[in-house]
Amino acid sequence: MRKIIRFAALLTALALFALPVQAAPEGxxxxxxxxxxxxxxxxxxxxxxxxxxxxxxxxxxxxxxxxxxxxxxxxxxxxxxxxxxxxxxxxxxxxxxxxxxxxxxxxxxxxxxxxxxxxxxxxxxSSQHPWFIESQKEDSPYRSWYHWLKAGENDALLGQKVWDNKPWKQLGDAYYYALFWDGMPDLNFSxxxxxxxxxxxxxxxxxxxxxxxxxxxxxxxxxxxxxxxxxxxxxxxxxxxxxxxxxxxxxxxxxxxxxxxxxxxxxxxxxxxxxxxxxxxxxxxxxxxxxxxxxxxxxxxxxxxxxxxxxxxxxxxxxxxxxxxxxxxxxxxxxxxxxxxxxxxxxxxxxxxxxxxxxxxxxxxxxxxxxxxxxxxxxxxxxxxxxxxxxxxxxxxxxxxxxxxxxxxxxxxxxxxxxxxxxxxxxxxxLRGSFAPYEASDSALMAWTRTAEGETILVVHNPTSEARAFEAPEGALNLSDEASAAGGLSVPALSSLLLRLPMEGI
Ligand SMILES: [Ca+2]
Missing domain, CATH: 3.20.20.80 (Glycosidases)
Structure with missing residues (x-):
């Protein structure tokens, strides 16, 4: 009995271990x-x-x-x-x-x-990555995984600055390249x-x-x-x-x-x-x-x-x-x-x-x-x-x-x-529509259209602290509670309009 239980426990453990990660959405x-x-x-x-x-x-x-x-x-x-x-x-x-x-x-x-x-x-x-620690030995196969220069090899380069910092950092009698910080040596992608x-x-x-x-x-x-x-x-x-x-x-x-x-x-x-x-x-x-x-x-x-x-x-x-x-x-x-x-x-x-x-x-x-x-x-x-x-x-x-x-x-x-x-x-x-600027009569407004799959949405945002006039195209439908009244001639301060435009030819 005990053996069976143990076997069952082992099976359960194996099943858990082998449980595949649920697949991600496709596309x-x-x-x-x-x-x-x-x-x-x-x-x-x-x-x-x-x-x-x-x-x-x-x-x-x-x-x-x-x-x-x-x-x-x-x-x-x-x-x-x-x-x-x-x-x-x-x-x-x-x-x-x-x-x-x-x-x-x-x-x-x-x-x-x-x-x-x-x-x-x-x-x-990291400068504490085993690859970097290993690369500090001149004869290590990891030497070439980073950029190393010996003192005296190219002093003009060693003294150069990038973003007000010297990217070549001294370690013993050699220098390694670390653009962002001496704790983060750059890998050599050559x-x-x-x-x-x-x-x-x-x-x-x-x-x-x-x-x-x-x-x-x-x-x-x-x-x-x-x-x-x-x-x-x-x-x-x-x-x-x-x-x-x-x-x-x-x-x-x-x-x-x-x-x-x-x-x-x-x-x-x-x-x-x-x-x-x-x-x-x-x-x-x-x-x-x-x-x-x-x-x-x-x-x-x-x-x-x-x-x-x-x-x-x-x-x-x-x-x-x-x-x-x-x-x-x-x-x-x-x-x-x-x-x-x-x-x-x-x-x-x-x-x-x-x-x-x-x-x-x-x-x-x-x-x-x-x-x-x-x-x-x-x-x-x-x-x-x-x-x-x-x-x-x-x-x-x-x-x-x-x-x-x-x-x-x-x-x-x-x-x-x-x-x-x-x-x-x-x-x-x-979600995936194309983008085209839309010319609003008031250039303070941001305005563009997004178009996909037979749908065009006109997006208008007012970044200013006062209401702005906007002439909505005829037949446009208000899409969102975030927006002010559709067909309105004004976009309130810091507000947006999302309008679905009628399809052409209809
Ligand atoms: Ca915790």
Whole structure:
């Protein structure tokens, strides 16, 4: 009897171990991406540090936002709190949980139609990564995995500065290249072994059930370090094109998203190796426009230029607009703590082409300014919620309304985000439609159309603090409670109109 029980227990254990991760939704990713800092999001075991089980416990909330993907800031072992300096790319940070916890997160997310994207920072490793430690020996096979120069080999180069810093860091009688910080030495992508290893790491996680990656510092992969340059855009783009081909051949639905905090021409080149590049222009241009005023028509034209450049450089690829991310002052603070302004910014974001990225807490108006820790503070679930993390005490969120206070309030910022994400998902024109500027008689207004599958939606936003006249086309139907009366001749201050236009020829 005991033997049978033991055998049954063994079978159960084997079955659990072999339980496949529930499959992700099929086809290309279309919808909102929710960026989460796991350490700050939700705690499951009372140690105050956010973890994967805590996040899994909040997936109903993520689903209620209308998110179709999670972007997890790095979840790998790392000596830092933020995790962008990785010491092992094939396991989970023990503070965040285990591989089993990660498997459960994937399954539970997929069951809700939510994909999981991992932040994979491979431009550099931690200086404590075993590869780097090994590479410090001159005769090690890992020597070529990084950029090393010996003292006296090229003193002019060693003294050069990039961004007011010397990227060549001294260690003993040699120097290594670390663009961002001496704790993050850059990998050498001229080494075929490095290219192989990084590609294998991506395939390892995709095989595990992960749905794609956000790639950090994508334009810096090749730096022309020997010439003292921070990036070689053409060589970096060529690397990503090869990476993209190799990944898509096996995982055609994998979503590859690049960070390139760069000018439009550089971003357009990097896009050739990705599905989308996060669009820093949107927040950079929208925040001052809403806060200080300006031309909505100029904003619209600037967007059209971006989409035009992308379409020329990389036809068919997408965009990923956002308001602010983990490296920037939070948009609510940047907009002067105004709910009406933040709601307008959200409506603009949700009516643009591409997959909009929402940084956790943005939807409840969390605030924060540099240093970085203050941009990444605990998610405010509400008093007494055991998932609250305590990893960093926020200076800026003493009066921010929590999720529990906002979720029953139809006028809350959270409710605006939920309604706009749902509206976007319900209309192919908003979800995947083309973009064309629309000429409004008042150039203070932002106005554009989105068209797909026989539907055209005219989007009008008023970023100013007074009502503006707008002549709605005949037959236009008001789509949203967020908007003022349809057919109206005026758009109230900080308000939006979403109008479905009659089909041509009818
Ligand atoms: Ca924890």
């Amino acid at each position: 290309p990713l279309e919808g909102m991406i929710y960026e989460v800092f796991v350490r700050a999001f939700a705690d499951s075991d009372g140690d105050g540090i956010g973890d994967l089980k805590g996040l899994t416990g909040k997936l109903d909330y993520v689903e209620s936002l209308g998110a179709k993907a999670l972007w997890l800031m790095p979840v790998f072992p790392s000596p830092s709190y933020h995790g962008y300096d990785v010491t092992d790319y094939r396991s989970i940070n023990p503070e965040y949980g285990t591989m089993e916890d990660f498997e459960l997160l994937l399954s539970e997310a997929h069951a809700r139609g939510i994909r999981v994207l991992l932040d994979l920072p491979i431009n550099h490793t 080494s075929p072994e490095v290219v192989r290893e990084v590609t294998d790491i991506a395939k390892y996680w995709l095989s595990f059930g992960v749905d794609g990656f956000r790639m950090d510092a994508a334009s810096h992969i090749f730096a022309r370090a020997e010439q003292g340059m921070s990036q070689d855009v053409e060589a970096s783009a060529a690397f990503w094109q090869g990476f993209y081909r190799e990944i898509k051949a096996v995982f055609p639905d994998a979503y590859l998203l690049a960070e390139a905090w760069e000018s439009l021409d550089i971003r357009s080149r990097i896009l050739t190796g990705f599905d989308a590049v996060v669009n820093f222009d949107v927040g950079d241009q929208l925040i001052p426009l809403i806060k200080q005023g300006g031309s909505g028509a100029a904003f619209t034209q600037a967007l059209a230029r971006v989409y035009g450049a992308y379409e020329q450089a990389a036809p068919g690829r997408g965009d990923a607009p956002f308001l602010s991310n983990h490296d920037q002052p939070r948009v609510f603070a940047a907009l002067g703590y105004s709910k009406d302004r933040a709601a307008l910014a959200a409506r603009v974001l949700m009516t643009l082409p591409g997959n909009p990225v929402v940084y956790y807490g943005e939807e409840i108006g969390m605030a924060g300014a540099k240093p970085d820790e203050e941009l990444r503070t605990p998610m405010l679930w509400g008093e007494g919620d055991s998932a609250l993390t305590t990893w960093h005490d926020s200076r800026y969120n003493k009066r921010t309304q929590s999720v529990s206070l906002q979720q029953e309030d139809a006028d809350s910022l959270l409710s605006v985000y939920r309604r706009m994400a749902a509206l976007r998902q319900a209309h192919p024109a908003l």
